Amino acid sequence: MSTRSLPAPRAVTLRAKPSIGSLFEKWALVGALVVLLAICMATLPQFRTASLLTTMFNAQSLVLLLALTATIVLRTGDFDLSVPQNMVVSAAVIAQLSAAGVPPMVAVAIAVAGGIVVGIVNAALVVRVGVDSFVATLGSFTALAGLAYLVTGGKVLTGVPDIFVNLARSQLAGIPLITWFAWALVIVLWYVYQRTPVGRYMLFIGGNRNAARLTGVPVNRIRTSAYMISGGLAALVGALFLGYFGAVDPSVGGQYMLQPFAAAYLGATAITVGRFNAVGTLVALYFLTVGITALQLLGAQTWVTNVFYGLALMISVTAAKLAGRRNASARV
Amino acid sequence: MSDEAIKPELLLGDPDATPHGIKTIALDIRGLSKAYGGNQALRGVDLTVRSGEVHALLGQNGCGKSTLVKCLTGVERADEGEVTLYGQKLEMPVGDPHSVGIAVIHQDIGLVDSMTVLENLGVAARYGTRELFPVNNGRERSIYRDLMQKLDLNFTLDALVSTLSPAERALLGVLRAFRLMDGTSENQLFILDEPTAALSGPEAIRILSLMRRVADLGFGVIFISHRLQEVMDICDRATVMRAGAVVADVKISETTRGELVSSMLGRRIDEFFPSPPPAVASDESARLIVNAVTGRRISDLSFSVRSGEVVGVTGLAGMGQEELPYLISGAERLVSGSVVINGEQKVLASPQAGIRAGISLVPGNRLRDGIWSAGTAEENVTMPVLGSVTSRFGLNARRLRQRAVELMRSVSVHPDDPTLPMAAFSGGNQQKVVFAKWMQLSPSILLLDEPTQGVDPGSAKELLTDAMNLAADGTAVVVFSGDHEQLAAICHRVIVLQHGRMTAVLSGDNLTEENLLHACEQSPVY
Numbered sequence: 090m091s092t093r094s095l096p097a098p099r100a101v102t103l104r105a106k107p108s109i110g111s112l113f114e115k116w117a118l119v120g121a122l123v124v125l126l127a128i129c130m131a132t133l134p135q136f137r138t139a140s141l142l143t144t145m146f147n148a149q150s151l152v153l154l155l156a157l158t159a160t161i162v163l164r165t166g167d168f169d170l171s172v173p174q175n176m177v178v179s180a181a182v183i184a185q186l187s188a189a190g191v192p193p194m195v196a197v198a199i200a201v202a203g204g205i206v207v208g209i210v211n212a213a214l215v216v217r218v219g220v221d222s223f224v225a226t227l228g229s230f231t232a233l234a235g236l237a238y239l240v241t242g243g244k245v246l247t248g249v250p251d252i253f254v255n256l257a258r259s260q261l262a263g264i265p266l267i268t269w270f271a272w273a274l275v276i277v278l279w280y281v282y283q284r285t286p287v288g289r290y291m292l293f294i295g296g297n298r299n300a301a302r303l304t305g306v307p308v309n310r311i312r313t314s315a316y317m318i319s320g321g322l323a324a325l326v327g328a329l330f331l332g333y334f335g336a337v338d339p340s341v342g343g344q345y346m347l348q349p350f351a352a353a354y355l356g357a358t359a360i361t362v363g364r365f366n367a368v369g370t371l372v373a374l375y376f377l378t379v380g381i382t383a384l385q386l387l388g389a390q391t392w393v394t395n396v397f398y399g400l401a402l403m404i405s406v407t408a409a410k411l412a413g414r415r416n417a418s419a420r421v
Numbered sequence: 422m423s424d425e426a427i428k429p430e431l432l433l434g435d436p437d438a439t440p441h442g443i444k445t446i447a448l449d450i451r452g453l454s455k456a457y458g459g460n461q462a463l464r465g466v467d468l469t470v471r472s473g474e475v476h477a478l479l480g481q482n483g484c485g486k487s488t489l490v491k492c493l494t495g496v497e498r499a500d501e502g503e504v505t506l507y508g509q510k511l512e513m514p515v516g517d518p519h520s521v522g523i524a525v526i527h528q529d530i531g532l533v534d535s536m537t538v539l540e541n542l543g544v545a546a547r548y549g550t551r552e553l554f555p556v557n558n559g560r561e562r563s564i565y566r567d568l569m570q571k572l573d574l575n576f577t578l579d580a581l582v583s584t585l586s587p588a589e590r591a592l593l594g595v596l597r598a599f600r601l602m603d604g605t606s607e608n609q610l611f612i613l614d615e616p617t618a619a620l621s622g623p624e625a626i627r628i629l630s631l632m633r634r635v636a637d638l639g640f641g642v643i644f645i646s647h648r649l650q651e652v653m654d655i656c657d658r659a660t661v662m663r664a665g666a667v668v669a670d671v672k673i674s675e676t677t678r679g680e681l682v683s684s685m686l687g688r689r690i691d692e693f694f695p696s697p698p699p700a701v702a703s704d705e706s707a708r709l710i711v712n713a714v715t716g717r718r719i720s721d722l723s724f725s726v727r728s729g730e731v732v733g734v735t736g737l738a739g740m741g742q743e744e745l746p747y748l749i750s751g752a753e754r755l756v757s758g759s760v761v762i763n764g765e766q767k768v769l770a771s772p773q774a775g776i777r778a779g780i781s782l783v784p785g786n787r788l789r790d791g792i793w794s795a796g797t798a799e800e801n802v803t804m805p806v807l808g809s810v811t812s813r814f815g816l817n818a819r820r821l822r823q824r825a826v827e828l829m830r831s832v833s834v835h836p837d838d839p840t841l842p843m844a845a846f847s848g849g850n851q852q853k854v855v856f857a858k859w860m861q862l863s864p865s866i867l868l869l870d871e872p873t874q875g876v877d878p879g880s881a882k883e884l885l886t887d888a889m890n891l892a893a894d895g896t897a898v899v900v901f902s903g904d905h906e907q908l909a910a911i912c913h914r915v916i917v918l919q920h921g922r923m924t925a926v927l928s929g930d931n932l933t934e935e936n937l938l939h940a941c942e943q944s945p946v947y
Contacts, residue, residue, distance in 0.1 A: 283815075283816075284814060284816050285811075285815045285816060286807035286808050286811070286816065289800060289804070289807055292796065293796065293800070296793035296795050296796055297789075297792065297794070299790045300784075300789075300790050300791055300793055301793070301804075302752070302771075303752055303772050303782060303784055303790050303791075304772070304804050304805055305771075305772050305775075305776040305777075305805055306773075306804070307773055363795065
């Protein structure tokens with residue numbers, strides 16, 4: 090295309106290896122998880138039993154599913170705070186429909202459709218009208234919290250069909266299915282985020298929406314789809330939630346708000362630094378879990394959990410910001 | 422500002438003293454050095470600015486100008502060197518530049534559209550009071566009235582900033598900087614960082630004359646610009662930097678523009694702009710026909726561009742030339758009219774549709790519309806072709822890297838490391854990445870919106886040469902710009918807009934910088 094003579098040859102800067110600094114950044118959280126686990130195993134005898142380890146990770150699978158769901162919209166530069174309540178309402182809907190004799194598959198399909206509708210409403214406000222996504226989805230979070238009471242009649246619903254319990258709790262290689270599902274979602278999202286143009290478009294939209302639009306990226310379609318997938322996925326997680334606990338407590342949604350977002354944000358400081366990603370989220374959540382479990386074994390009170398999660402979130406976003414500032418100032 | 426303000430007057434044994442009686446050295450920098458990691462950004466820079474003079478600071482993108490300014494304002498800490506301001510040695514790093522008498526006016530001065538002129542002016546000076554103490558609006562007003570009188574400006578203080586033209590915004594930036602300084606001290610230095618970059622000729626003149634006035638009041642002024650004609654017109658002295666070192670310090674009256682450019686580049690370029698490809702035969706079919714197009718500003722505009730033709734569109738700020746590229750490329754909806762591309766009438770509902778129809782738009786505002794600054798150069802440059810660089814398991818990382826390196830080398834991006842985030846490149850190199858991103862699509866219509874804004878003459882020529890080569894291969898090129906010199910040099914034909922309507926078309930011998938200036942300033946006849 091260009092006929093201009095090239096400038097004098099210089100050393101080729103096709104970097105074969107990333108610098109030590111960026112490698113450290115990439116794997117710091119993974120290293121921290123390994124070190125923390127090693128210390129816990131050395132000092133706390135309970136950590137040396139396989140049952141504690143599996144219980145610990147299995148108990149977090151639901152949170153992992155929610156955290157992964159949250160990264161979808163986060164990656165496009167928006168929030169979807171409605172995910173946890175969407176899960177609770179969907180679980181309640183499935184429980185009530187099943188109680189009314191609707192076949193399980195149909196009940197799940199109806200709940201997923203409902204979840205997608207929530208996504209469409211969120212997208213209508215955020216993408217079409219341009220409402221700030223934090224406020225808009227905080228609104229849908231709250232509205233869904235109310236709906237959960239309407240659907241359950243304010244009671245804890247029990248008597249869940251066996252199929253749901255089996256779906257979440259049957260074991261494969263000694264590990265319950267819900268954990269396998271969470272790991273499968275990590276792989277699917279890893280593929281979409283790292284290996285496909287769509288994953289990159291999402292980042293570009295999050296980074297500079299105008300530039301993405303002018304580059305021909307279908308910005309509004311991708312943002313709307315992200316909300317719809319987030320809503321539908323939240324409803325599917327609802328089915329697993331129902332099976333895992335065998336009951337639906339309408340008041341439980343609020344407890345699933347902070348942990349997934351903390352894991353997603355902390356996850357953005359690892360693997361692909363500064364970007365919401367699936368593997369980082371997995372590592373971050375397990376790091377947080379090991380920390381919490383160790384504190385509990387050491388006799389910490391229940392309030393410590395929230396303090397730990399809150400602080401971890403604050404520290405992780407600060408670390409991400411500082412890393413970003415350092416990268417940008419490395420001007421050449 | 423404290424009362425212990427520095428008041429020494431360093432006398433120079435200069436017989437032809439200024440009207441103020443004494444000629445003082447405003448700023449004296451000795452041996453300033455700064456390294457980032459292994460990269461030496463400043464190598465023992467010496468710079469002397471006298472009060473009452475407009476001193477140009479020139480150099481290619483990435484030559485160290487910005488680092489120098491950052492060291493002066495305390496954003497960066499210099500490794501070595503001394504800075505003396507009006508005879509007073511500065512403590513480095515500088516804590517608050519205003520309190521020592523240095524004001525920097527950036528190109529993007531950060532004004533809030535929905536607030537008034539008075540509210541915007543006061544924000545940096547804390548509205549002359551402290552946090553929760555009441556603002557004395559009457560006193561604020563009189564302060565600004567006095568300042569405006571001193572600077573020969575006239576703003577309606579209660580007007581919303583959204584009603585101001587780009588030139589007026591830049592003037593507002595100067596006024597705001599003045600408020601921050603001690604009104605009684607003459608020991609002040611103003612640094613204007615590309616204040617005219619986004620302005621067309623007649624508007625730039627307003628900034629330049631204000632700058633002259635500030636210098637005539639006895640202050641020191643440093644002017645950073647890539648527009649050498651302005652430097653030749655307005656400045657007294659120039660310091661040229663290359664690769665972190667000062668390579669020339671000259672009186673403007675004793676140099677030429679060509680000499681300045683060759684010091685900047687380290688080599689001579691005889692022409693500042695490439696020539697357009699030979700004019701095309703008039704029977705060549707039109708690539709792009711704009712047919713009675715009306716948008717928010719543009720009204721009822723028609724013209725056509727043939728294959729191989731380079732057409733310019735200009736006008737004063739706000740006359741519609743900013744909107745037109747977005748209308749043509751589908752980024753903004755037409756109110757009425759139509760666009761015909763390669764003989765087919767198209768309704769372009771989105772930029773995506775425009776790209777599919779063969780239009781590439783290189784946007785003017787890089788940061789807002791062109792780049793994802795946290796993304797790497799590779800991610801930015803390959804964005805439009807991601808879909809085609811996949812293999813069975815998704816994106817092919819090796820081929821993407823290869824493509825990115827090829828593209829970056831084709832426009833000589835420096836450094837050509839595709840893994841660096843865009844924010845780490847200088848403005849000129851960012852623009853090269855944006856150029857390469859679009860040129861790989863081999864567009865049949867190339868729209869360039871202010872293509873060389875904030876880009877040094879060497880890089881600008883390279884970029885424009887690439888565009889001219891595309892034209893020679895048959896692309897229809899449309900350049901939207903306020904830089905009349907550039908338009909006169911590279912276009913076959915230039916369309917002048919006023920209030921969204923075409924008021925003149927210049928071509929052939931008529932197409933000169935002077936005639937364009939005239940055509941823009943003439944009041945439209947309706």
